[in-house]
Amino acid sequence: MKQLFLIVVCTLGLGHCVMGQSPVFAHPGLLHSAADLQRMKAAVAARRSPIYEGYKVFENSPFSKWAYQPKGPLAMVGRNPTVGQTDYDSDANAAYQNAVMWAMTGDQRYAQTAIRIVDAWSNTLQSITGKDAILMAGLGPFKMVNAAEILRYTNAGWSTAAVTRTEQHFLKVIYPVLAEFAPFANGNWDDAALKTVMAIGIFCNDREIFEKAVRYYVDGWGNGSLTHYIINDYGQVQETGRDQAHTQLGIGMLAECCEMAWHQGLDLYGYADNRLLKGFEYTAKYNLGDNDIAYTPMLDRTGKYAHSKPSELARGNLRAVYEQVYNHYVHRRGLAAPFTQAAADKLRPEGPGLPGADHPGYGTLFFSIDPVQVGNSGDVNATAIPAGLVLAAVPSASRLTWVGLHGVASYVIKRATQRKGPYVTIGTSENTTFYDSTAKKGTIYYYTVSGVQTAPSLPVAMAAGGLPLQWQNTGGTAQYDGSTFKVEAGGTFTDTAAAGFNYTYRPLAKRDELVMQVLPQPSSQFTTVGIMIRADTSFAAFMLYPGKTKEIEAPGWKLQLFQRLPVPVTGQQLLQAPAVTYGRLTGTYWIKVTRAGTTIRGFGSYDGITWNQIASLQWPAGKPSQIGVAAASNIDNTTTVRFRLP
The missing domain is CATH 1.50.10.100 (Chondroitin AC/alginate lyase)
Structure with a gap:
């Protein structure tokens, strides 16, 4: 706009x-x-x-x-x-x-x-x-x-x-x-x-x-x-x-x-x-x-x-x-x-x-x-609008912050349920922070900020509470802006699924499919991220994993199956350009996991169109399960991972 x-x-x-x-x-x-x-x-x-x-x-x-x-x-x-x-x-x-x-x-x-x-x-x-x-x-x-x-x-x-x-x-x-x-x-x-x-x-x-x-x-x-x-x-x-x-x-x-x-x-x-x-x-x-x-x-x-x-x-x-x-x-x-x-x-x-x-x-x-x-000294700009809007889910509210305009002391905050509007004024602020406690959980809202006499900022969006309905998160933070999920994850992820990784998930249906597009680039070069199916202590996860090499700056990225199941299953695919260059996730990569009855299949793709099956395995029928995105930093710090679920 x-x-x-x-x-x-x-x-x-x-x-x-x-x-x-x-x-x-x-x-x-x-x-x-x-x-x-x-x-x-x-x-x-x-x-x-x-x-x-x-x-x-x-x-x-x-x-x-x-x-x-x-x-x-x-x-x-x-x-x-x-x-x-x-x-x-x-x-x-x-x-x-x-x-x-x-x-x-x-x-x-x-x-x-x-x-x-x-x-x-x-x-x-x-x-x-x-x-x-x-x-x-x-x-x-x-x-x-x-x-x-x-x-x-x-x-x-x-x-x-x-x-x-x-x-x-x-x-x-x-x-x-x-x-x-x-x-x-x-x-x-x-x-x-x-x-x-x-x-x-x-x-x-x-x-x-x-x-x-x-x-x-x-x-x-x-x-x-x-x-x-x-x-x-x-x-x-x-x-x-x-x-x-x-x-x-x-x-x-x-x-x-x-x-x-x-x-x-x-x-x-x-x-x-x-x-x-x-x-x-x-x-x-x-x-x-x-x-x-x-x-x-x-x-x-x-x-x-x-x-x-x-x-x-x-x-x-x-x-x-x-x-x-x-x-x-x-x-x-x-x-x-x-x-x-x-x-x-x-x-x-x-x-x-x-x-x-x-x-x-x-x-x-x-x-x-x-x-x-x-x-x-060139300080006056009559065309200025606020910028740098950031939304975060906090207890009982959505917190909106922005970069203020020099010389402007009051701001008007508007909200809509579609990017193109219509936008309705929901409050004013004398500083560069606003808390919206009236948003309905799970609904995606778009916000703009303007000075009292300026045009509005470009909009920023987030689902109230952070995530759409039916989605939950453990082990970190996650939020969705109507297009992209952004998670902040710490912890570790191995084939023992040690506690502490971030999991953003929903219920798994008997016939189900989840496709994720991993966006470049995570902040940690030791990040593990992918799709996990989980029930109690059992899990199967198709994860992007930075395999160790002689060069810390250039890990050997691969899509690999991790699992804790009665019957071991193996499978992996080494990633190449354009997804990986110089050991960095410089391009997007797609992961798809399907369930049909008791059969789980995992796939990887460089374009989201042509898929390569990594592995298949059997999943117990009738067992309440979840499917979602798991992420871990694998370091003594957190990592940011962004992805889309087309």
Whole structure:
């Protein structure tokens, strides 16, 4: 449900404004708004410190020269093995920095250089390959999208046809690599995907993609979502025990998401009681040499990375990520950030975001705000709508939370029983949480949130109580949104069916069939998930199982029968591409279990159409039984599994 708004887009190159329609986004609206670019331009012209000093560092970069000679384009780039990574990242840096130079100087030569680079790659690049393809697609392309956003909305002379080709390039070549994020890895992978998905959503005016990114930021199941990456109120980061380079990379990319969201009217910076600031303060304090930090030994969401103390690796090597966060929390919001401020002071003027295209860098130029001029810093967005809606079943209610709009103090909550409505107002809230205690258990409801004078958010849905009627859950949590089940499971699963795994089930009929589509990717690389039939202590389960290999990063995934029955039955199928690549469940996989009288059969499929029988067995007639989805993390943490029952 897309709303169209009439907005004003200021074209800095010619110094006038044009009118146009936009589907709820402000443009330019990635790292830099129109007001931001104008603020930088005015400060440089007036040689105002510290922005002018930041500009001189930026101007002297070889990537900021209109005479830059492109390294590409290439039809394929990749990472691990490396194919053209340095060439792409260099060109992405140059496209972005030339676009910024154009916006600040009005010199058409910068615009022409940036356009030439963006057009060349969008016309040529066809595939992104390698075990680390997500990092390849999430880092350099973020700068390419930012370059395109500036060029498109500053009257740079970029043709409509070229803009359309670039949109399709981002949607068809870059986005598919990032669409499921990276829950199998350390959190900085997730965050590289997250920021570029968000940027593509804004540039392509695709509210669904943008919303997907915001919801993953606040409620994602991988290491990179906000509260999984900054794991507690002390500010400890998931990668603090790994090394300080990746820790700063990850929190820096979360901050970039916040700045884009801010330009769309959303206070993502303030989410979870300013959790991002806590992560920056903790990290800056440690990297400035202070050992007085609390640390909780932790196992990450994948089950692969356990750390018992903060890492000394790369400690003290401050990355160019602090000016942005310091200026937001201190100058925009008036909060204290002493360690972030000290790190920013030490780096000022910030230089490039090394290595490669990891960060935008140059924060002194890009983000320095005079507290007296905060009102002119691009904070106002009349097209903003709430985002990041999350539903959870709590005792006697459905709890709805969302990312609020900065400057909005009251929200209206509406509900419907169909996605398209009609929506009826069920309450208001003075904060970003609402409890609905009037929903009928088992009924699927759709919710929207709006500011008092804003359009409604995209809807979010859940069955009241969490699950449809006849379905139950033990050993964890489970909820259904009308399309997808999402379960949070701990425990273990072996052929003894040890207690503790998650089971979401309904009664088993004499003639029955259950088909599940396992969606990519579970957060634990040790997850077991599949269809189980159970009665008392007897069970038969057709489960996706990560068999052990010599490489912890690449388990041998298989569909395997587990059972506790009088007569042993065996059967398994090794999974291959497209369901599994590099040992990761990167594609969907289907499991089907049927019952006809006393015969149980289990099947696997790569497409839900062509089925391969794994095994069959006999099940006692007349015995009350259940059928459902079993899941276990098999680690000392929980796992998130998503699936559909077509």
